[in-house]
Structures are given as C-alpha cells and as structure tokens.
Amino acid sequence: MNRSIRRPVPHLPANAFDAPPGLPAPLPAGEHILWQGRPCGFGIAFRALHLRLVGLWFVGLALWAALPAALAGQVREATSLALPTLGIGTGAVLLLGLLGWLSARTTTYTITNRRVVMRIGIALPMTLNLPFALVEGAGCHLYGDGSADLPLRLRPGNRVAYLHLWPHARPWHVNRPEPMLRTVAQGGEVAAILARALAAHRAAPEETAGPVILRPRVAPGPRLATAS
Structure with a gap:
C-alpha cells in the first residue's frame, strides 16, 4: 500500500500579501490598529x-x-x-x-497609533498613507444620523491631487486638498479615537516622516510551496 507523507510547508517571509485587510503591508513593530471601517454607501x-x-x-x-x-x-x-x-x-x-x-465597498479607512491609511478607488484601487507627522490638524462634521466627515489638513509641502482623492476629499478645497474619511458610522467615537492618537503622537518625541505615498493596490498572486 502506498502511503503519502504530508510535510509542513516551510514558513515564507512576510510580504505585502500577508498584510491585514486595507493595508499595503504588515504593520511594523510598535504599530497597531486603533480603528478600521468604511464609509456609508448612502452617505457617499x-x-x-x-x-x-x-x-x-x-x-x-x-x-x-x-x-x-x-x-x-x-x-x-x-x-x-x-x-x-x-x-x-x-x-x-x-x-x-x-x-x-x-x-463604499471598495474603501477601507484605517487609523493606527502612527498614521491614517485610506484604501480607495473602484476601477484603480490606491492606498494613501498619511503618517501623523504630516497631519497638521483634523476636523469633524457630524450629521444627524451619527455619521461624520473627518477631514485631515496636511502640513505645507505635502499635497495629493484632488481628483485622486475624490470623493474622499473635503468639498471645495481644491487648491489645498484635504483627505477626508467620509460619512463614517459612529463619527463621534471615531473622531475621538483620531484626536487621541494625534495628541499622543505630538506628545511623543518628534519623528521624521516621508512624503505622502499613493500606491496602486495589486492583487495577490499565487504562493509557491517547495515540494518535498
């Protein structure tokens, strides 16, 4: 009788396809997700x-x-x-x-203790990475249903094209576009989470951050396992 022996597949190093949903890559050490959600379709x-x-x-x-x-x-x-x-x-x-x-279905907003990440786009999904070091301030516009718009004002010198952001951009701010978490449910709670994260970052030792990065989202390919 032939007996097949199944051996464990060797562990492959982490890559972008091992990242949590809505993120372009695994989070580095010391960074964790505080909140993650998506906009309301009717709100958009x-x-x-x-x-x-x-x-x-x-x-x-x-x-x-x-x-x-x-x-x-x-x-x-x-x-x-x-x-x-x-x-x-x-x-x-x-x-x-x-x-x-x-x-709404193709959008994921993520707030970590270091940045805001926005996965946006229907035909051409993109990932917008916004470290807190580049965020000058944030706002909150609450609606009667409890949802809220949370615009992020970037520091001078950091700019994202309005057309790349829309509809996830603050309306009428074309010359200085502001990325915006649009119509998120329980907006007051999300705004409080974002405010605490920004305050904690400003209280910590100052960190340097690179420019705003807008990456296309690539579909994961097949993973290869070595045959024994």
Missing part, C-alpha cells in the same frame, strides 16, 4: 454624488415639460411628456446609488 451617494439634487432636478424638468398640458386639462398628454424625463432621472439616480455603494 447623497453627500458626495448629490443624489437628492439630481433627483429633484429631473422631477423639475418633468414638471416643466408637463405643466402646460396639465394646465390645459390634457392629463394623458402631460403624463406622456413627463414619463421620458422621469425614466431618465430614475436611471441616473440608480446609477449614482450604485456608484455610492461601490465606492
């Missing part, structure tokens, strides 16, 4: 993609087209004039909702 759709305004725009166009016929008492004609515009508007709203959902 309504607040970044302006889904509500788009819907109201198409409703207004439909009413404008149907109003003369409706005032003349021609209800059927008014309906036929309004339906094409409402159909296009419905498609636009659904598309924006899908984009918001995809943006």
